[in-house]
Amino acid sequence: MRSGINDFAFKLASVNGTxxxxxxxxxxxxxxxxxxxxxxxxxFPSNIQGLPTWYEIRxxxxxxTARAPQYDLMVAMNAQTYARDVAEVRSGGYLVYDSTWPxxxxxxxxxxxxxxxxxxxxxxxxFQGARERILVKNIACAGVLIAxxxxxxEIVEQLLDEKFSKKKALRDSNTKALQLGRNFVxxxxxxxxxxxxxxxxxxxxxxxxxxxxxxxxGAIYAGATVAAWYPITPATSVxxxxxxxxxxxxxxxxxxxxxxxxxxxEDELAxxxxxxxxxxxxxxSFTSTSGPGISLMNELLGLAYYAEIPAVIxxxxxxxxxxxxxxxxxxxxxxxxxxxSHGDTKHILLFAANPSECFDFTVRAFDLAEQFQTPVFMLSxxxxxxNDWVTPKVKWDDNYRPNRGLVLTAEQLEAMPKFHxxxxxxxxxxxxxxxxGIHPNGAFFTRGSGHNKYGGYTEVPAEYQEVMDRLxxxxxxxxxxxxxxEIVKRPGATVGIISLGGCDPxxxxxxxxxxxxxxxxxxxxxxxxxxxxxxxKFLADHEYCFIVEQNRDAQLRTLLLLETNxxxxxxxxxxxxxxxxxSARTVLDAIAAQVEELDAVNR
Amino acid sequence: xxxxxxxxxxxPSLKRNDVGLTVRDYEGQMSTLCAGCxxxxxxxxxxxxxxxxxIPPHMIAKMSGIGCSSKTPTYFVNGAHGFNSAHGRMPAIAxxxxxxxxxxxxxxxxGDGDSLSIxxxxxxxxxxxxxxxxxxxxxxxxxxxxxxQFSASADVGTKSKKGEVNLMAPIDPVMLALSIGATFVARxxxxxxxxxxxxxxxxxxxxxxxxxxVISPCVTFNDHEGSTRSYIYTRQHLHEATESNFVPPAREIxxxxxxxxxxxxxxxxxxxIHFSRVPDNYDVSDRKAAMDYIREHPAEVxxxxxxADESVPEMHEMNKxxxxxxxxxxxxxxxxxxxxxxxxxxxYR
Numbered sequence: 001m002r003s004g005i006n007d008f009a010f011k012l013a014s015v016n017g018t019x020x021x022x023x024x025x026x027x028x029x030x031x032x033x034x035x036x037x038x039x040x041x042x043x044f045p046s047n048i049q050g051l052p053t054w055y056e057i058r059x060x061x062x063x064x065t066a067r068a069p070q071y072d073l074m075v076a077m078n079a080q081t082y083a084r085d086v087a088e089v090r091s092g093g094y095l096v097y098d099s100t101w102p103x104x105x106x107x108x109x110x111x112x113x114x115x116x117x118x119x120x121x122x123x124x125x126x127f128q129g130a131r132e133r134i135l136v137k138n139i140a141c142a143g144v145l146i147a148x149x150x151x152x153x154e155i156v157e158q159l160l161d162e163k164f165s166k167k168k169a170l171r172d173s174n175t176k177a178l179q180l181g182r183n184f185v186x187x188x189x190x191x192x193x194x195x196x197x198x199x200x201x202x203x204x205x206x207x208x209x210x211x212x213x214x215x216x217x218g219a220i221y222a223g224a225t226v227a228a229w230y231p232i233t234p235a236t237s238v239x240x241x242x243x244x245x246x247x248x249x250x251x252x253x254x255x256x257x258x259x260x261x262x263x264x265x266e267d268e269l270a271x272x273x274x275x276x277x278x279x280x281x282x283x284x285s286f287t288s289t290s291g292p293g294i295s296l297m298n299e300l301l302g303l304a305y306y307a308e309i310p311a312v313i314x315x316x317x318x319x320x321x322x323x324x325x326x327x328x329x330x331x332x333x334x335x336x337x338x339x340x341s342h343g344d345t346k347h348i349l350l351f352a353a354n355p356s357e358c359f360d361f362t363v364r365a366f367d368l369a370e371q372f373q374t375p376v377f378m379l380s381x382x383x384x385x386x387n388d389w390v391t392p393k394v395k396w397d398d399n400y401r402p403n404r405g406l407v408l409t410a411e412q413l414e415a416m417p418k419f420h421x422x423x424x425x426x427x428x429x430x431x432x433x434x435x436x437g438i439h440p441n442g443a444f445f446t447r448g449s450g451h452n453k454y455g456g457y458t459e460v461p462a463e464y465q466e467v468m469d470r471l472x473x474x475x476x477x478x479x480x481x482x483x484x485x486e487i488v489k490r491p492g493a494t495v496g497i498i499s500l501g502g503c504d505p506x507x508x509x510x511x512x513x514x515x516x517x518x519x520x521x522x523x524x525x526x527x528x529x530x531x532x533x534x535x536x537k538f539l540a541d542h543e544y545c546f547i548v549e550q551n552r553d554a555q556l557r558t559l560l561l562l563e564t565n566x567x568x569x570x571x572x573x574x575x576x577x578x579x580x581x582x583s584a585r586t587v588l589d590a591i592a593a594q595v596e597e598l599d600a601v602n603r
Numbered sequence: 604x605x606x607x608x609x610x611x612x613x614x615p616s617l618k619r620n621d622v623g624l625t626v627r628d629y630e631g632q633m634s635t636l637c638a639g640c641x642x643x644x645x646x647x648x649x650x651x652x653x654x655x656x657x658i659p660p661h662m663i664a665k666m667s668g669i670g671c672s673s674k675t676p677t678y679f680v681n682g683a684h685g686f687n688s689a690h691g692r693m694p695a696i697a698x699x700x701x702x703x704x705x706x707x708x709x710x711x712x713x714g715d716g717d718s719l720s721i722x723x724x725x726x727x728x729x730x731x732x733x734x735x736x737x738x739x740x741x742x743x744x745x746x747x748x749x750x751x752q753f754s755a756s757a758d759v760g761t762k763s764k765k766g767e768v769n770l771m772a773p774i775d776p777v778m779l780a781l782s783i784g785a786t787f788v789a790r791x792x793x794x795x796x797x798x799x800x801x802x803x804x805x806x807x808x809x810x811x812x813x814x815x816x817v818i819s820p821c822v823t824f825n826d827h828e829g830s831t832r833s834y835i836y837t838r839q840h841l842h843e844a845t846e847s848n849f850v851p852p853a854r855e856i857x858x859x860x861x862x863x864x865x866x867x868x869x870x871x872x873x874x875x876i877h878f879s880r881v882p883d884n885y886d887v888s889d890r891k892a893a894m895d896y897i898r899e900h901p902a903e904v905x906x907x908x909x910x911a912d913e914s915v916p917e918m919h920e921m922n923k924x925x926x927x928x929x930x931x932x933x934x935x936x937x938x939x940x941x942x943x944x945x946x947x948x949x950x951y952r
Contacts, residue, residue, distance in 0.1 A: 207949070207951040208951055209948075217947075221939070221944070223934050223937040223938060225929040225932060225937065226703055228698075228699060228702075252925065257924060258922060258923050258924055259924075259925060259929070259936055260924075260929070262922070263698065263702065266724050266725065266727070266728040270695035270724075270728065271695075273688070273692045273695025273696045273699060274699030274702065276696055277695070277697060277698060277699025277703070278699035278702050278929075279699075280696075281699070281704045283929050283930040285699065285702075285703065299689055299692075300689055300692060303688060393945070393949075394948070396941040402934055435704075436684035437704060437706060440660065440661040440682050443660070443661050443682050443684050445684075445687065446685060448689055
């Protein structure tokens with residue numbers, strides 16, 4: 001049985017646009033600074049103001065960060081969703097509600113302790129102005145949680161000092177609101193609750209950051225100078241952050257000049273076009289987008305693939321198809337990215353599972369794109385990209401230099417009798433390229449139309465095929481350069497779990513639980529496409545494998561079936577495509593159900 | 604696109620430009636367009652203009668989309684880099700290319716299908732960004748490669764080769780560009796080299812995006828009776844609103860022109876457009892006057908440099924990029940290093 005100390009979850013139900021997210025983030029930060037591993041999920045609507053929004057916070061001393069399996073405490077501040085929120089509390093749990101108004105007796109539950117706090121009344125009595133009253137209510141609510149969950153007050157004070165260092169009036173009203181909530185519960189209820197926080201040392205060398213910030217930082221460190229994009233949830237903060245880091249780190253202090261250019265394009269067609277134009281001209285260039293943007297980019301991704309031009313695309317996946325649910329998470333772009341564009345195309349994909357990998361993989365995406373002269377997708381998702389995670393700090397090697405791939409210098413071109421764009425050295429698959437303006441001998445005509453290995457226009461079957469065949473070999477060759485799958489083996493395991501990206505925290509937790517229950521499984525987290533030899537081996541070594549992913553159509557499973565030798569019946573799917581992040585419970589239940597089914601068949 | 608290699612024999616007495624090259628050095632492959640195509644005359648005009656301006660061929664980037672017009676970059680300046688991209692996307696790709704390397708001269712060649720239909724949005728936004736480039740629209744009112752469909756520039760009442768009459772209002776690239784803040788707008792006729800070459804030279808010297816709409820009859824699909832883009836129709840309705848000459852920077856002739864009077868526009872690089880004829884009440888720096896003038900002559904093909912404004916910053920100036928091309932910045936200038944990363948990460952708590 002859980003002790004509940006540093007191991008519980010709570011959920012705040014509120015209305016968006018009222019400042020609820022910032023008070024939730026304040027709580028997250030305070031818990032993080034107490035040294036307690038914590039994870040938060042902002043489950044928000046695609047709307048500016050007035051619709052239901054939730055923020056879940058899970059505290060787990062062992063560092064499990066997947067979505068909480070159940071809620072010990074619900075803070076139900078939204079009358080619209082009240083019935084739903086009451087129903088979600090675990091039996092024996094607690095619920096905080098605004099007791100300014102009487103609660104509908106139908107919504108009481110015998111197995112839940114109700115904590116009434118007259119937040120609206122307290123705020124109305126102590127603050128002026130409708131907007132302020134609404135905003136401070138969330139802070140007063142944070143005060144309630146400080147008392148109930150034993151959140152360190154000194155740390156909260158410090159956070160407020162940092163946040164409002166230049167806004168004294170706001171600092172004062174926040175303190176006042178915090179105290180109103182805190183004092184009321186202390187005077188009327190027994191605090192803290194049985195489950196609560198105690199300081200520990202669980203966050204050493206870690207930080208609290210979202211994946212989009214880290215992807216942006218990766219682009220800065222990789223040396224990207226041309227950023228082109230079109231705003232889209234949930235990828236917008238990649239570029240917002242890139243801009244603010246670039247303004248900070250890429251501006252010449254003396255001249256005020258910017259060592260980067262930031263272009264908000266007219267659409268995603270243009271955004272990828274700009275990336276391709278800039279990369280063709282030798283700049284490191286990238287775009288960030290989500291599924292609908294990838295759909296639009298398909299046309300020019302084929303051009304970049306066929307004309308062999310580097311491009312980096314950060315795809316923060318959201319729920320599709322069509323507009324889908326823009327503020328909900330999914331892994332629905334796997335196949336779309338793998339084979340983006342008409343005709344025969346195959347791309348390099350990197351699947352980040354956390355903010356640290358968003359950084360590393362973005363840097364690697366630039367190297368791979370230039371090494372293989374082709375588009376590279378760095379895929380994350382809304383959950384990784386927009387939520388704050390306790391994540392290891394990344395290390396930067398100051399000896400790192402970009403891998404620019406085969407680019408001929410003026411001296412090399414001078415010594416060259418004739419340059420042929422698509423003619424690689426014997427036994428290799430990547431030809432050298434030239435950059436415009438470097439040397440007269442390097443000039444050539446880039447085209448998306450049929451071309452032969454010399455770069456000339458062709459409609460001759462054999463000449464066309466020769467180039468296409470080499471492109472396939474080039475893609476295969478990339479398997480040796482992409483991040484290998486991460487494999488965790490357990491003694492006695494015969495079954496494998498295969499997953500990718502944002503499923504990782506839930507799958508790891510599920511595998512640990514299964515192992516403790518006597519059902520050890522091996523785990524392979526795929527981190528890139530094309531698949532390396534280790535993927536083929538893992539598939540061969542296991543009787544059967546469960547593929548855990550967040551989409552309806554089992555896209556990773558399909559990709560494995562298409563691109564490895566694995567037999568179809570070996571791969572069984574565990575799918576979650578609700579739009580909410582995966583929990584370990586979902587994984588375990590789905591696997592248990594399938595094992596039962598398999599056993600029944602075998603019996 | 605298919606192309607035929609042109610024999611390259613230059614007569615020793617051919618004139619050389621400032622970088623020691625003859626006009627033959629600015630030629631490309633043999634054209635594979637239909638004999639008599641207006642586009643080939645424009646190709647000749649571009650060849651001439653680039654040679655006269657002495658731009659080293661390898662410092663030229665030829666950008667195009669898809670269509671008959673977009674094939675033509677193969678037919679000029681063999682020694683330049685070319686990028687024949689995707690239908691309508693040339694402005695986007697040119698924007699990225701220009702963003703990465705401001706040191707090159709960008710020559711974009713597009714058509715009315717490429718720029719006024721599939722790529723209309725990209726054209727508009729390239730104009731708004733005012734990236735420094737020559738943007739030529741080879742405007743024939745018709746889709747040639749797909750055999751004769753109307754384009755968005757076809758006039759109301761114009762007849763297709765099959766006898767169909769267009770009933771939809773055309774998009775006029777000149778009026779469009781003027782209405783969204785273009786900083787250099789000109790129109791010419793492929794059959795008038797005397798006018799076209801100086802316009803192209805002025806456009807190439809413009810501070811930002813220079814849009815040159817060139818009426819270019821399609822001999823195969825749009826040169827018949829009832830067409831408003833035929834040679835005959837265009838010649839009959841041609842109306843040269845402004846007459847101008849282009850004077851390169853730092854030449855004595857500049858002073859001479861100043862003495863002569865007339866209207867001059869001094870370009871950002873010091874060169875001058877000398878207008879020897881501008882209608883009364885028409886000011887080439889007055890956007891409204893230009894639009895009014897075109898509206899007042901609905902039945903005519905109004906040509907010349909119709910509007911020029913050298914005061915608007917181009918894309919790099921707006922973005923305050925350094926004088927070195929972004930693509931040439933050393934990595935050391937771009938990476939903030941481990942100490943800054945450590946400090947930054949420590950703040951995320």
